[in-house]
Amino acid sequence: MHFDIVDLQLFCAIAESPSLTQAAKKAFISPAAASTRIKKLEAQLDTRLFYRHNKGMQLTDDGLKLLTHARSILGQIQQVKNSFSKFRTDATGHVRIYANTTAVTDFLPEILADFLIQRPDVTIDLQERLTKEIIRGVVSGTTDIGILSGPVMAESIEVIHFSTDRLTVITPLNHPLTKMQQLKFTDTLSHAYIGFHSGSTLGDFLANLQSHMGVTLDTRVNVSGFESVCRMVEAGVGISIVPESFANRHQQTMDIQQIPLDETWAERKRSIVVQDYKKLEPVAQALVQEILAAYQAPYFAMKQ
Numbered sequence: 366m367h368f369d370i371v372d373l374q375l376f377c378a379i380a381e382s383p384s385l386t387q388a389a390k391k392a393f394i395s396p397a398a399a400s401t402r403i404k405k406l407e408a409q410l411d412t413r414l415f416y417r418h419n420k421g422m423q424l425t426d427d428g429l430k431l432l433t434h435a436r437s438i439l440g441q442i443q444q445v446k447n448s449f450s451k452f453r454t455d456a457t458g459h460v461r462i463y464a465n466t467t468a469v470t471d472f473l474p475e476i477l478a479d480f481l482i483q484r485p486d487v488t489i490d491l492q493e494r495l496t497k498e499i500i501r502g503v504v505s506g507t508t509d510i511g512i513l514s515g516p517v518m519a520e521s522i523e524v525i526h527f528s529t530d531r532l533t534v535i536t537p538l539n540h541p542l543t544k545m546q547q548l549k550f551t552d553t554l555s556h557a558y559i560g561f562h563s564g565s566t567l568g569d570f571l572a573n574l575q576s577h578m579g580v581t582l583d584t585r586v587n588v589s590g591f592e593s594v595c596r597m598v599e600a601g602v603g604i605s606i607v608p609e610s611f612a613n614r615h616q617q618t619m620d621i622q623q624i625p626l627d628e629t630w631a632e633r634k635r636s637i638v639v640q641d642y643k644k645l646e647p648v649a650q651a652l653v654q655e656i657l658a659a660y661q662a663p664y665f666a667m668k669q
Contacts, residue, residue: 458648
């Protein structure tokens with residue numbers, strides 16, 4: 366039985382994407398060609414790999430089995446490539462990054478812009494993902510670098526802490542809470558909230574927090590992105606919780622006020638996660654060092 370590496374890569378991309386169309390786009394082929402390849406792979410294995418429905422494609426039990434094997438095979442191929450990376454420099458190559466919302470919208474654009482200007486032959490694939498997807502991507506080898514906030518509950522990956530941020534409450538300037546020097550989360554529950562669409566890292570974190578505490582926020586509207594949240598708060602629609610770094614930036618140009626949260630979970634360590642820093646391609650290692658340098662953070666790694 367012969368397996369085409371391109372088919373395995375496409376299969377993994379579909380398994381990890383919301384739709385076949387998006388997976389095909391990442392693989393630089395048409396959705397029709399992607400569908401044909403998957404059907405041929407199913408015929409070769411004499412099994413169904415996906416359930417197809419109007420909301421997308423869902424892995425079958427056999428599909429889950431193949432996903433485990435495919436990730437292992439592709440990971441081994443990457444290790445072979447890495448073993449020859451000593452002959453390469455950080456001036457060429459491709460880096461895959463899974464990052465949370467804060468990283469994608471706050472600090473990565475500037476860092477990546479400088480990094481790419483200095484390296485015209487380098488390309489980067491940056492995707493916004495939830496924390497669990499970031500960790501899964503690093504463990505499976507689907508991505509080279511993960512960037513996230515909060516504790517990392519995973520074995521056999523390297524965690525490099527580069528900065529610390531805090532979650533803070535933002536309000537309109539004339540809001541009753543602006544009289545407070547700091548707040549407990551419970552102090553905010555009687556006020557209307559601006560929330561985040563399902564799928565955002567912070568949105569899911571706050572949803573889990575509500576579930577754990579047995580409370581429900583009075584969410585007036587859910588939006589995408591921190592800038593949209595700040596604009597809604599400025600307009601007086603409600604309050605919200607955002608990273609302090611974002612609040613500091615938008616407070617300079619918007620009529621919003623931030624109030625510190627007196628909660629242990631409000632402190633959020635920001636970390637880079639990789640399988641093994643020493644085995645990364647030189648260009649990926651250089652990017653890790655670029656992020657650390659931007660925050661004047663020394664290299665620090667540990668095994669969880």
